[in-house]
Amino acid sequence: MSLSKTDRRLETEFSAAVTKIAVLAVLAATTAQYSALPADARVSAHPRKPVQKKGKVAPNVEALQRKAFTCYLQRNYIEAAKLFKQCFDVDPSDVSVNYYLGASALFANDVKTAEHALCRVVVMSPPDSEFSNLAMKSLKQWRKEFHGIEPYSQLENGRLMRWEKGKGPIKVWVSDGLQLPRGFVGPELDSEKCKALYSMFQRPGFFNQLETAVHYVPSYRDMVKNGINDWGWVASEGIVSFEFTDDPTKADVLYFWCPVSGAGSVGRTYYPWTRTSNARCIVHIETEYLRKWGARVPTELRKTSAHEFGHVLGLNQHSNNINDLMAASGKDISYREMTSFSSESAVTKNDYATLRALYELPAGELYSTMGR
Ligand SMILES: [Zn+2]
Numbered sequence: 538m539s540l541s542k543t544d545r546r547l548e549t550e551f552s553a554a555v556t557k558i559a560v561l562a563v564l565a566a567t568t569a570q571y572s573a574l575p576a577d578a579r580v581s582a583h584p585r586k587p588v589q590k591k592g593k594v595a596p597n598v599e600a601l602q603r604k605a606f607t608c609y610l611q612r613n614y615i616e617a618a619k620l621f622k623q624c625f626d627v628d629p630s631d632v633s634v635n636y637y638l639g640a641s642a643l644f645a646n647d648v649k650t651a652e653h654a655l656c657r658v659v660v661m662s663p664p665d666s667e668f669s670n671l672a673m674k675s676l677k678q679w680r681k682e683f684h685g686i687e688p689y690s691q692l693e694n695g696r697l698m699r700w701e702k703g704k705g706p707i708k709v710w711v712s713d714g715l716q717l718p719r720g721f722v723g724p725e726l727d728s729e730k731c732k733a734l735y736s737m738f739q740r741p742g743f744f745n746q747l748e749t750a751v752h753y754v755p756s757y758r759d760m761v762k763n764g765i766n767d768w769g770w771v772a773s774e775g776i777v778s779f780e781f782t783d784d785p786t787k788a789d790v791l792y793f794w795c796p797v798s799g800a801g802s803v804g805r806t807y808y809p810w811t812r813t814s815n816a817r818c819i820v821h822i823e824t825e826y827l828r829k830w831g832a833r834v835p836t837e838l839r840k841t842s843a844h845e846f847g848h849v850l851g852l853n854q855h856s857n858n859i860n861d862l863m864a865a866s867g868k869d870i871s872y873r874e875m876t877s878f879s880s881e882s883a884v885t886k887n888d889y890a891t892l893r894a895l896y897e898l899p900a901g902e903l904y905s906t907m908g909r
Contacts (some may be wrong), residue, residue, distance in 0.1 A: 725800025
Protein backbone atom coordinates (compact mmCIF):
# COMPACT_ATOMS: atom_id res chain seq x y z
CA MET A 538 0.00 0.00 0.00
CA SER A 539 1.11 3.56 -0.53
CA LEU A 540 0.82 6.46 1.82
CA SER A 541 -0.79 9.81 1.13
CA LYS A 542 1.10 13.08 1.45
CA THR A 543 -0.38 13.80 4.87
CA ASP A 544 0.50 10.33 6.01
CA ARG A 545 4.03 10.81 4.76
CA ARG A 546 4.30 13.99 6.80
CA LEU A 547 2.98 12.13 9.84
CA GLU A 548 5.40 9.39 9.13
CA THR A 549 8.32 11.81 9.19
CA GLU A 550 7.12 13.44 12.39
CA PHE A 551 6.36 10.18 14.09
CA SER A 552 9.51 8.60 12.85
CA ALA A 553 11.51 11.46 14.33
CA ALA A 554 9.70 11.05 17.64
CA VAL A 555 10.26 7.33 17.76
CA THR A 556 13.90 7.70 16.81
CA LYS A 557 14.35 10.17 19.64
CA ILE A 558 12.78 7.76 22.09
CA ALA A 559 14.88 4.95 20.75
CA VAL A 560 18.07 7.00 21.14
CA LEU A 561 17.05 7.88 24.69
CA ALA A 562 16.50 4.22 25.39
CA VAL A 563 19.99 3.45 24.16
CA LEU A 564 21.49 6.27 26.22
CA ALA A 565 19.63 4.99 29.27
CA ALA A 566 21.26 1.64 28.81
CA THR A 567 24.57 2.25 30.53
CA THR A 568 26.23 -0.75 28.98
CA ALA A 569 25.26 0.67 25.60
CA GLN A 570 23.62 -2.63 24.80
CA TYR A 571 20.23 -2.63 23.18
CA SER A 572 19.17 -5.51 25.37
CA ALA A 573 19.73 -3.41 28.48
CA LEU A 574 16.59 -1.31 28.12
CA PRO A 575 14.82 0.04 31.24
CA ALA A 576 13.43 -2.65 33.52
CA ASP A 577 9.87 -1.66 32.75
CA ALA A 578 10.49 -2.29 29.09
CA ARG A 579 11.86 -5.73 29.73
CA VAL A 580 8.71 -7.30 31.10
CA SER A 581 8.31 -10.77 29.67
CA ALA A 582 5.25 -12.87 29.29
CA HIS A 583 7.10 -15.97 30.38
CA PRO A 584 10.44 -16.92 31.87
CA ARG A 585 13.17 -15.66 29.57
CA LYS A 586 14.61 -18.73 28.01
CA PRO A 587 16.23 -18.47 24.60
CA VAL A 588 14.48 -20.69 22.12
CA GLN A 589 16.94 -23.18 20.76
CA LYS A 590 15.92 -25.15 17.73
CA LYS A 591 17.08 -28.74 17.68
CA GLY A 592 20.13 -29.40 15.58
CA LYS A 593 20.80 -25.70 15.05
CA VAL A 594 23.11 -23.36 16.86
CA ALA A 595 21.13 -20.51 18.43
CA PRO A 596 22.03 -17.29 16.69
CA ASN A 597 23.75 -14.61 18.68
CA VAL A 598 20.57 -12.79 19.64
CA GLU A 599 22.26 -9.80 21.16
CA ALA A 600 24.35 -9.15 18.06
CA LEU A 601 21.28 -9.61 15.90
CA GLN A 602 19.31 -7.15 18.00
CA ARG A 603 22.11 -4.59 17.82
CA LYS A 604 22.32 -5.00 14.06
CA ALA A 605 18.54 -4.60 13.72
CA PHE A 606 18.56 -1.54 15.92
CA THR A 607 21.37 0.06 13.95
CA CYS A 608 19.32 -0.40 10.76
CA TYR A 609 16.35 1.13 12.55
CA LEU A 610 18.33 4.19 13.62
CA GLN A 611 19.63 4.55 10.07
CA ARG A 612 16.00 4.45 8.93
CA ASN A 613 16.63 1.35 6.88
CA TYR A 614 13.24 0.08 8.01
CA ILE A 615 12.90 -2.79 5.54
CA GLU A 616 16.13 -4.38 6.71
CA ALA A 617 15.36 -3.52 10.35
CA ALA A 618 11.95 -5.23 10.11
CA LYS A 619 13.58 -8.31 8.60
CA LEU A 620 16.16 -8.51 11.38
CA PHE A 621 13.69 -7.80 14.18
CA LYS A 622 11.50 -10.60 12.77
CA GLN A 623 14.49 -12.94 13.14
CA CYS A 624 14.92 -11.74 16.74
CA PHE A 625 11.20 -12.35 17.32
CA ASP A 626 11.48 -15.90 16.00
CA VAL A 627 14.23 -16.58 18.53
CA ASP A 628 12.43 -14.97 21.49
CA PRO A 629 8.79 -13.92 20.86
CA SER A 630 8.40 -12.88 24.51
CA ASP A 631 10.76 -9.90 24.17
CA VAL A 632 8.53 -6.82 24.30
CA SER A 633 11.14 -4.44 22.89
CA VAL A 634 11.73 -6.71 19.89
CA ASN A 635 7.99 -6.82 19.25
CA TYR A 636 7.76 -3.05 19.47
CA TYR A 637 10.65 -2.33 17.12
CA LEU A 638 9.44 -5.00 14.72
CA GLY A 639 6.10 -3.16 14.66
CA ALA A 640 7.65 0.27 14.24
CA SER A 641 10.06 -0.84 11.49
CA ALA A 642 7.34 -2.71 9.63
CA LEU A 643 5.07 0.32 9.84
CA PHE A 644 7.66 2.61 8.28
CA ALA A 645 8.44 -0.06 5.71
CA ASN A 646 4.73 0.01 4.76
CA ASP A 647 4.15 -3.54 5.96
CA VAL A 648 1.00 -2.63 7.88
CA LYS A 649 -0.06 -6.23 8.56
CA THR A 650 3.19 -7.18 10.29
CA ALA A 651 3.11 -3.86 12.16
CA GLU A 652 -0.44 -4.46 13.35
CA HIS A 653 0.28 -7.93 14.67
CA ALA A 654 3.48 -6.83 16.43
CA LEU A 655 2.03 -3.67 18.00
CA CYS A 656 -1.00 -5.62 19.25
CA ARG A 657 1.32 -8.16 20.85
CA VAL A 658 3.18 -5.36 22.63
CA VAL A 659 -0.04 -4.09 24.24
CA VAL A 660 -1.31 -7.57 25.10
CA MET A 661 1.97 -8.73 26.69
CA SER A 662 2.73 -5.53 28.66
CA PRO A 663 1.22 -3.99 31.76
CA PRO A 664 -1.15 -1.15 30.84
CA ASP A 665 0.58 2.25 30.74
CA SER A 666 4.05 0.76 30.58
CA GLU A 667 6.59 2.39 28.27
CA PHE A 668 6.27 0.12 25.25
CA SER A 669 2.54 -0.34 25.68
CA ASN A 670 2.05 3.43 25.49
CA LEU A 671 4.30 3.68 22.44
CA ALA A 672 2.45 0.87 20.67
CA MET A 673 -0.95 2.38 21.46
CA LYS A 674 0.29 5.74 20.20
CA SER A 675 1.25 4.17 16.86
CA LEU A 676 -2.05 2.31 16.58
CA LYS A 677 -3.95 5.53 17.24
CA GLN A 678 -1.82 7.72 14.98
CA TRP A 679 -2.28 5.27 12.10
CA ARG A 680 -5.91 4.72 12.92
CA LYS A 681 -7.02 4.32 9.33
CA GLU A 682 -4.39 1.74 8.42
CA PHE A 683 -5.00 -0.20 11.63
CA HIS A 684 -8.80 0.05 11.38
CA GLY A 685 -8.96 1.84 14.72
CA ILE A 686 -8.10 -1.26 16.73
CA GLU A 687 -7.32 -0.84 20.41
CA PRO A 688 -6.11 -4.09 21.97
CA TYR A 689 -5.85 -4.43 25.74
CA SER A 690 -3.36 -6.02 28.13
CA GLN A 691 -3.79 -9.66 29.15
CA LEU A 692 -0.94 -9.76 31.61
CA GLU A 693 -1.78 -11.11 35.04
CA ASN A 694 0.93 -11.49 37.67
CA GLY A 695 3.49 -11.12 34.90
CA ARG A 696 2.05 -14.00 32.89
CA LEU A 697 -0.19 -14.70 29.95
CA MET A 698 -2.63 -17.60 30.16
CA ARG A 699 -4.26 -19.46 27.33
CA TRP A 700 -5.01 -22.88 25.87
CA GLU A 701 -2.31 -24.97 24.28
CA LYS A 702 -2.49 -24.77 20.53
CA GLY A 703 -2.88 -27.77 18.26
CA LYS A 704 -4.05 -30.15 21.03
CA GLY A 705 -7.50 -30.87 19.64
CA PRO A 706 -10.65 -28.83 20.04
CA ILE A 707 -11.70 -27.52 23.44
CA LYS A 708 -14.82 -29.53 24.32
CA VAL A 709 -17.66 -27.47 25.75
CA TRP A 710 -20.61 -28.85 27.70
CA VAL A 711 -23.56 -26.62 28.54
CA SER A 712 -25.77 -28.23 31.16
CA ASP A 713 -29.53 -28.09 30.82
CA GLY A 714 -30.09 -26.01 33.94
CA LEU A 715 -27.97 -28.12 36.33
CA GLN A 716 -26.48 -26.59 39.42
CA LEU A 717 -23.45 -27.82 41.36
CA PRO A 718 -23.88 -29.57 44.76
CA ARG A 719 -24.43 -27.56 47.93
CA GLY A 720 -21.26 -25.77 49.00
CA PHE A 721 -20.23 -25.15 45.39
CA VAL A 722 -23.14 -23.02 44.17
CA GLY A 723 -22.62 -19.43 43.01
CA PRO A 724 -20.56 -17.36 45.46
CA GLU A 725 -19.72 -20.54 47.42
CA LEU A 726 -17.43 -21.68 44.63
CA ASP A 727 -13.80 -20.56 44.62
CA SER A 728 -10.59 -21.73 42.95
CA GLU A 729 -9.71 -24.11 45.80
CA LYS A 730 -13.14 -25.72 45.68
CA CYS A 731 -12.80 -26.12 41.91
CA LYS A 732 -9.94 -28.52 42.59
CA ALA A 733 -12.29 -30.69 44.69
CA LEU A 734 -14.85 -30.56 41.91
CA TYR A 735 -12.39 -31.88 39.33
CA SER A 736 -12.19 -35.22 41.14
CA MET A 737 -15.93 -35.23 41.90
CA PHE A 738 -16.57 -35.02 38.14
CA GLN A 739 -14.87 -38.42 37.82
CA ARG A 740 -17.31 -40.16 40.17
CA PRO A 741 -19.85 -42.35 38.41
CA GLY A 742 -23.31 -40.85 38.41
CA PHE A 743 -22.12 -37.45 39.66
CA PHE A 744 -23.87 -35.51 36.92
CA ASN A 745 -27.12 -37.53 37.24
CA GLN A 746 -27.54 -36.44 40.86
CA LEU A 747 -27.41 -32.72 40.18
CA GLU A 748 -30.50 -30.56 40.65
CA THR A 749 -31.91 -27.92 38.34
CA ALA A 750 -31.36 -24.29 39.39
CA VAL A 751 -34.46 -22.30 40.35
CA HIS A 752 -35.83 -19.99 37.66
CA TYR A 753 -34.05 -21.95 34.95
CA VAL A 754 -35.91 -22.00 31.62
CA PRO A 755 -34.94 -24.71 29.05
CA SER A 756 -34.57 -22.15 26.25
CA TYR A 757 -31.64 -20.58 28.14
CA ARG A 758 -29.33 -23.34 27.01
CA ASP A 759 -29.52 -22.39 23.32
CA MET A 760 -29.03 -18.72 24.18
CA VAL A 761 -25.82 -19.66 25.97
CA LYS A 762 -24.71 -21.72 22.98
CA ASN A 763 -25.42 -18.76 20.68
CA GLY A 764 -23.08 -16.66 22.79
CA ILE A 765 -20.35 -19.29 22.62
CA ASN A 766 -20.84 -19.50 18.86
CA ASP A 767 -20.12 -15.77 18.62
CA TRP A 768 -16.51 -16.97 18.82
CA GLY A 769 -17.03 -19.57 16.10
CA TRP A 770 -14.53 -17.84 13.80
CA VAL A 771 -11.52 -18.49 16.06
CA ALA A 772 -10.71 -21.84 14.45
CA SER A 773 -10.64 -20.47 10.90
CA GLU A 774 -8.33 -17.70 12.14
CA GLY A 775 -5.95 -20.42 13.33
CA ILE A 776 -6.25 -19.26 16.94
CA VAL A 777 -7.79 -22.27 18.71
CA SER A 778 -10.78 -24.53 18.08
CA PHE A 779 -13.73 -25.68 20.16
CA GLU A 780 -16.79 -27.90 19.84
CA PHE A 781 -19.82 -28.83 21.92
CA THR A 782 -20.11 -32.19 23.62
CA ASP A 783 -23.05 -33.96 25.29
CA ASP A 784 -20.74 -35.84 27.64
CA PRO A 785 -19.69 -33.78 30.68
CA THR A 786 -17.04 -36.34 31.64
CA LYS A 787 -15.21 -35.53 28.39
CA ALA A 788 -15.68 -31.75 28.58
CA ASP A 789 -12.89 -29.23 29.11
CA VAL A 790 -15.35 -26.43 29.78
CA LEU A 791 -18.55 -26.95 31.80
CA TYR A 792 -21.39 -24.45 32.06
CA PHE A 793 -23.50 -24.70 35.23
CA TRP A 794 -26.35 -22.58 36.54
CA CYS A 795 -26.88 -21.00 39.92
CA PRO A 796 -29.53 -18.72 41.42
CA VAL A 797 -26.97 -15.99 42.28
CA SER A 798 -23.37 -16.02 41.05
CA GLY A 799 -21.99 -13.50 43.55
CA ALA A 800 -19.68 -10.53 43.03
CA GLY A 801 -22.50 -8.73 41.23
CA SER A 802 -21.92 -10.52 37.95
CA VAL A 803 -24.35 -12.60 35.93
CA GLY A 804 -21.59 -14.96 34.84
CA ARG A 805 -18.32 -16.14 36.33
CA THR A 806 -15.51 -18.16 34.84
CA TYR A 807 -13.07 -20.32 36.80
CA TYR A 808 -9.88 -21.23 34.96
CA PRO A 809 -8.45 -24.72 34.84
CA TRP A 810 -5.33 -24.90 36.95
CA THR A 811 -2.73 -26.75 34.99
CA ARG A 812 -0.94 -28.06 38.04
CA THR A 813 -4.11 -29.92 39.01
CA SER A 814 -4.83 -33.16 37.22
CA ASN A 815 -8.07 -33.30 35.23
CA ALA A 816 -8.51 -29.54 35.63
CA ARG A 817 -11.51 -28.06 33.83
CA CYS A 818 -12.81 -24.63 33.14
CA ILE A 819 -16.09 -23.96 35.01
CA VAL A 820 -18.60 -21.28 34.06
CA HIS A 821 -21.47 -20.22 36.28
CA ILE A 822 -24.53 -18.43 34.90
CA GLU A 823 -27.01 -16.78 37.26
CA THR A 824 -30.73 -17.53 36.82
CA GLU A 825 -32.12 -15.04 39.31
CA TYR A 826 -31.00 -12.05 37.29
CA LEU A 827 -32.11 -13.54 33.99
CA ARG A 828 -35.65 -13.60 35.37
CA LYS A 829 -35.45 -9.84 35.92
CA TRP A 830 -34.29 -9.23 32.35
CA GLY A 831 -37.62 -10.41 30.96
CA ALA A 832 -37.89 -9.91 27.21
CA ARG A 833 -34.24 -8.89 26.99
CA VAL A 834 -33.04 -12.33 28.07
CA PRO A 835 -32.17 -13.75 24.60
CA THR A 836 -29.81 -10.87 23.77
CA GLU A 837 -28.47 -10.29 27.28
CA LEU A 838 -27.85 -13.96 28.01
CA ARG A 839 -26.17 -14.44 24.67
CA LYS A 840 -23.85 -11.53 25.41
CA THR A 841 -23.14 -12.73 28.94
CA SER A 842 -22.33 -16.17 27.61
CA ALA A 843 -20.09 -14.74 24.87
CA HIS A 844 -18.30 -12.58 27.46
CA GLU A 845 -17.68 -15.58 29.72
CA PHE A 846 -16.46 -17.62 26.77
CA GLY A 847 -14.00 -14.83 25.99
CA HIS A 848 -12.62 -15.48 29.49
CA VAL A 849 -12.63 -19.21 28.76
CA LEU A 850 -10.53 -18.67 25.63
CA GLY A 851 -7.92 -16.84 27.71
CA LEU A 852 -8.98 -13.20 27.77
CA ASN A 853 -8.72 -13.02 31.54
CA GLN A 854 -8.36 -9.23 31.65
CA HIS A 855 -11.17 -6.84 30.84
CA SER A 856 -11.12 -4.09 28.23
CA ASN A 857 -11.53 -0.48 29.37
CA ASN A 858 -13.50 0.25 26.22
CA ILE A 859 -17.17 0.06 27.12
CA ASN A 860 -18.02 -1.03 23.56
CA ASP A 861 -15.93 -4.19 23.72
CA LEU A 862 -17.52 -7.50 24.59
CA MET A 863 -14.78 -8.01 27.15
CA ALA A 864 -15.48 -4.75 28.98
CA ALA A 865 -16.27 -5.35 32.63
CA SER A 866 -19.77 -4.21 31.83
CA GLY A 867 -22.45 -3.78 34.45
CA LYS A 868 -25.61 -5.80 34.46
CA ASP A 869 -27.63 -3.00 32.94
CA ILE A 870 -25.69 -2.66 29.71
CA SER A 871 -27.57 -4.15 26.83
CA TYR A 872 -26.33 -6.20 24.00
CA ARG A 873 -24.96 -3.70 21.55
CA GLU A 874 -24.94 -3.55 17.80
CA MET A 875 -21.34 -2.51 17.93
CA THR A 876 -18.64 -1.73 15.45
CA SER A 877 -18.09 -5.42 15.76
CA PHE A 878 -15.72 -7.80 14.12
CA SER A 879 -18.76 -9.50 12.67
CA SER A 880 -22.21 -7.97 12.53
CA GLU A 881 -23.59 -11.25 13.85
CA SER A 882 -21.39 -11.22 16.90
CA ALA A 883 -20.86 -9.08 19.96
CA VAL A 884 -17.13 -9.67 19.68
CA THR A 885 -15.42 -6.45 18.60
CA LYS A 886 -12.31 -6.03 16.50
CA ASN A 887 -10.50 -5.06 19.73
CA ASP A 888 -11.45 -8.37 21.37
CA TYR A 889 -10.40 -10.12 18.18
CA ALA A 890 -7.01 -8.36 17.92
CA THR A 891 -6.33 -9.06 21.61
CA LEU A 892 -7.12 -12.78 21.37
CA ARG A 893 -5.12 -13.12 18.17
CA ALA A 894 -2.08 -11.51 19.80
CA LEU A 895 -2.47 -13.70 22.90
CA TYR A 896 -2.17 -16.82 20.76
CA GLU A 897 0.85 -15.42 18.89
CA LEU A 898 2.76 -15.14 22.15
CA PRO A 899 4.27 -17.75 24.44
CA ALA A 900 2.15 -18.30 27.54
CA GLY A 901 3.26 -18.48 31.16
CA GLU A 902 0.37 -20.83 31.86
CA LEU A 903 -1.06 -23.26 29.32
CA TYR A 904 -4.38 -25.02 29.65
CA SER A 905 -4.52 -28.49 28.12
CA THR A 906 -7.59 -30.17 26.74
CA MET A 907 -8.75 -33.47 28.31
CA GLY A 908 -7.94 -35.26 25.07
CA ARG A 909 -4.23 -34.62 25.69
ZN1 LIG B 1 -15.68 -10.59 32.79
